[in-house]
Structures are given as C-alpha cells and as structure tokens.
Amino acid sequence: MALMPVDEALAQLLADVTALPAETCPLEQLAGRVLRQVVTAQVNVPPLDNSAMDGYALRVADAALPQIPVSQRIAAGEVGGPLQTATAARIFTGAPIPPGADCVVMQEDCEVLDGAIRVLQVPRAGQHIRPAGQDICAGEEKYVGGERLRAADVGLLAALGLAEALVSTRPRVALLSTGDELVEPGEPLATGQIYNSNRALLTAMLRGLGCEVRDCGIVEDTAEATARALRQAAEHSDLIISTGGVSAGEEDHVKAQVEKLGQLKLWKLAIKPGKPLAYGRIGKAAFFGLPGNPSSGFVTFLVLVKPYLLAMQGATKVLPEHWPVIADFDWPKAGGRQEYLRARVEVSEGRLKAVLYNNQSSGVLASAAWANALVVIPAGRVIQKGESVDVLLLNELLA
Known part of the structure; x- marks a missing residue:
C-alpha cells in the first residue's frame, strides 16, 4: 500500500474537522484561545491628544520668549483648561494636551524659573504629542475572528x-x-521497562494549545483493555490521542479496536519519523494514534495534530511557516518519505544555518529537547552542505 504524502494527509485531516462551539469568556481566560467574533473599535486609542513626556505644553510661537509663565498643571487623568497666550502648562506623561498648545517640551530641555520656564531647545509643532487615535481609530476593524489570542491581543482588547x-x-x-513496558516517572523500573515520557510531553503541548486534558493512564496491551479504554474516552472527549499500538505487530491493538468501534480514515503516512500514525473517529470523538517512539510522537503531533486542533477551534492560520536557512550538513541519501530532522538554527558567518542533532533516531527524545527547529527534507531529495533548506521553528510550533 502506497504511503500517503504529508500534504495530502493534512488536507484530508483539515477537511474532516468538526468545529467546536463558542463561549463568552472574561479577559483573564482569553490567552491562547481562538477568537470567534469580529472586533471593531468603539473608541479612539488614545481618546485624546496626550503628552508623550513629562514636561511643558505650549505654543511653538511662544518658545523663544525669555520667560514663559506656567499657568496650570495637568496630571494624567486630569483635563486642563484652554492654554492662555504666552504661557505654558506643566504636563505629565499621558495627560491630555490643553486646547491651544501645539507641542510639548520635555522637562530636561527647560530651565525652571520662579513660576516660569525658559525653553532651551526650539521645539517643532506636534513634538512629543500623541494624537487621538494614534494607536487605534474608532470604527477600525481590529479582529475578524479566527485569531489565536496572545498576551498582546488580550491587552489590546482591554x-x-x-x-x-x-x-x-x-x-x-x-x-x-x-505499552506494558511503560512505567510512570517516580516509580521503580524493572528490567525491560522504560519511563512514560510521551504522557508528560503531550500533556504539556496540549495544555499549551488551551486543551483540557484527561489522562486515561497506561492501557494494558490486550484487545479487551484497549477497546474498553477507547469506549470510555470517546464518551466525554472531542479528541482521543493514544501513543503506541498503531503498528502491525501482534501486541499493537489500537488500530484494530478503532476499526471495530468506529472508523479508521488514515493510516501509515509518508513521514519520517512517524509513519504508523493513524486517524479516525469513535462516535463523535476524533482519534489520533501516534507512534510510541517519543521523537515520532513529538514530530507527528506538531506537524499533523496541532493544525487539526487549531482548526477545531476555528483558527484561520493553522499551518506553520517554512523558513529558508542554509544547511550546515550533508544529507546524501534520498528517502522515500518526507523527513523532519531535529536541528538547531544558529547564526554563523552572518547567515542562519541549520545544524543537525547527531542522532536522528525516532527513540531519541534528547534531540527534540536540544533542537529549536525541524528541517524539512522532501521525499527523494538529497542535501549538500551550503544548500537552502526549509525549517519549521519550534518557538512557533510550540507557541
């Protein structure tokens, strides 16, 4: 059976997404969530012309006077009166500009006299004045819906x-x-056992995407236990993610039980690491079966599961950007699958270069912890040192 290319698999996955409902949440719960409304500014930001500095508001035409009396004092949150001719207003950062003033001279450029000032630097019109609507104008459409809200977005909404x-x-x-070989961290290891790193890794990435994660524990390697765990998971979940058990071995029960309980829509992709990834549905819940090797799970989650989760939430941008850098390595053997190599992008000789981790085995999780990027090598391509290659930046993928 021919393996499905990554781009084709992504297209099929995204076409099969069922969008989640929406809810109204307060500001403090918005970070990382996907906006589902249009936001049009109802006010100017700032609402009034205001001072960008602590100093004195005055008319440019009066700046050359030997003395300029200070006629009023305006702090942030106060509104001054119209500026009298040939006078200045003591003003503080953020305070509204009084009518009649057309510049602000910062206090360092003024000599303070008895009840007056002398301007030491000739100002220009508009100097140190932030005009009303400089940041946002009333009526401006700031969000159209589908944006994943970052901290700065939450601040802007406020x-x-x-x-x-x-x-x-x-x-x-x-x-x-x-996997019967798995043991949770903190427990003693017997011969033949390993710690369950996938659970911690995936939980962290899922929570970073705003998901509510229900840990169903380690499932015994039997058909009955696997079926029971999948049925229970499907009852109260939008998405089920399993690790391991999706290959074709005698102890790999997940794929067969998904086919019995629901529908398997994708299996075996032209991706390395991560070929045995599976996707389907059990009742209303979507299902992803990720490979058990930790770097395989890491890569397939970021490349395939994350876009799916973002699409579920109504995000308009679900696919990461590819960035061109220079390969600081040779990759002489063309593979039959699209490869994602754990790498670190560094500045060398004034250029961005990708350096590979020295062991690209799918079982080496240290490569993912060391890397800051994934180098994308299309199927059938060889790479010579100095060529341009595309990378996915992990800072973006894990955000």
Whole structure:
C-alpha cells in the first residue's frame, strides 16, 4: 500500500474537522484561545491628544520668549483648561494636551524659573504629542475572528474596553498510553521497562494549545483493555490521542479496536519519523494514534495534530511557516518519505544555518529537547552542505 504524502494527509485531516462551539469568556481566560467574533473599535486609542513626556505644553510661537509663565498643571487623568497666550502648562506623561498648545517640551530641555520656564531647545509643532487615535481609530476593524489570542491581543482588547470576548470552547482531549513496558516517572523500573515520557510531553503541548486534558493512564496491551479504554474516552472527549499500538505487530491493538468501534480514515503516512500514525473517529470523538517512539510522537503531533486542533477551534492560520536557512550538513541519501530532522538554527558567518542533532533516531527524545527547529527534507531529495533548506521553528510550533 502506497504511503500517503504529508500534504495530502493534512488536507484530508483539515477537511474532516468538526468545529467546536463558542463561549463568552472574561479577559483573564482569553490567552491562547481562538477568537470567534469580529472586533471593531468603539473608541479612539488614545481618546485624546496626550503628552508623550513629562514636561511643558505650549505654543511653538511662544518658545523663544525669555520667560514663559506656567499657568496650570495637568496630571494624567486630569483635563486642563484652554492654554492662555504666552504661557505654558506643566504636563505629565499621558495627560491630555490643553486646547491651544501645539507641542510639548520635555522637562530636561527647560530651565525652571520662579513660576516660569525658559525653553532651551526650539521645539517643532506636534513634538512629543500623541494624537487621538494614534494607536487605534474608532470604527477600525481590529479582529475578524479566527485569531489565536496572545498576551498582546488580550491587552489590546482591554484597551478597546472589552471585558469579555467570544472564543472557542477548550478542546477536551483524552490521552491514552499503551505499552506494558511503560512505567510512570517516580516509580521503580524493572528490567525491560522504560519511563512514560510521551504522557508528560503531550500533556504539556496540549495544555499549551488551551486543551483540557484527561489522562486515561497506561492501557494494558490486550484487545479487551484497549477497546474498553477507547469506549470510555470517546464518551466525554472531542479528541482521543493514544501513543503506541498503531503498528502491525501482534501486541499493537489500537488500530484494530478503532476499526471495530468506529472508523479508521488514515493510516501509515509518508513521514519520517512517524509513519504508523493513524486517524479516525469513535462516535463523535476524533482519534489520533501516534507512534510510541517519543521523537515520532513529538514530530507527528506538531506537524499533523496541532493544525487539526487549531482548526477545531476555528483558527484561520493553522499551518506553520517554512523558513529558508542554509544547511550546515550533508544529507546524501534520498528517502522515500518526507523527513523532519531535529536541528538547531544558529547564526554563523552572518547567515542562519541549520545544524543537525547527531542522532536522528525516532527513540531519541534528547534531540527534540536540544533542537529549536525541524528541517524539512522532501521525499527523494538529497542535501549538500551550503544548500537552502526549509525549517519549521519550534518557538512557533510550540507557541
């Protein structure tokens, strides 16, 4: 059976997404959520012309006077009166500019006299004045919906006066680990056992995407236990993610049980690491079966599962950007699958270069912890040192 290319698999996955409902949440719960409404500014930001400095508001035409009496004092949050001719107003950062003034001279450029000032640097019109609407104008459409809100976005919504916004509900994700060899961290290891790193890794990435994660524990390697765990997970989840058990071995029960309980839509992709990834549905819940090797799970989650989760939440940008850098390595053997190599992008000789981790085995999780990028090598391509290659930046992928 021919392996499905990554781009084709992504297209099929995104076409099969069921969007989550929306809910209204307060500002403090918006970070990382996907906006589901249009936001149009109802106010100017700032609402009035205001001072960008502590200093004195005056008319440029009066700046050359030997003395300029200080006629009023305006602090932030106060509104001054019209500026009298040939006078200045003591003003502080953020305070509204009084009518009649056309510049602000910062206090360092003024000599303070008895009840007056002398300007030491000739100002220009508009100097140190932030005009009304400089940041945002009333009526301006700032968000169209589908944006994943970062901290700065939440701050901007607050600046527009919004106390809450309509966002997608958090995806409810059930996480299953399969493999009798797995032991949870903190427990003693017997011969032949390993610690379950996938659970911690995936939980961290899922919570970073705003998901509610339900840990279903380590599932016994039997058909009955696997079926029971999948049925229970499907009852109260939007998405089920399992690790391990999706290959074709005698102890790999996940794929067969998904086919019995629901529908398997994708299996075996032209991706390295991560070929045995599976996707399907059990009842209303979507299902991803990730490989058990930790670097395979890491790569397939970022390349395939994350875009799916973002699409579930109504995000308009779900695919990461590819950035060109210079290969600081040779890759002489063309593979039959699209490869994602753990790498570190560094500045060398004034250029961005990608350096590979020395062991690209799918079982080496240290490569993912060391890397800051994934180098994308299309199927059938060889790379010579100095060529341009595309990378996915992990800072973006993990954000």
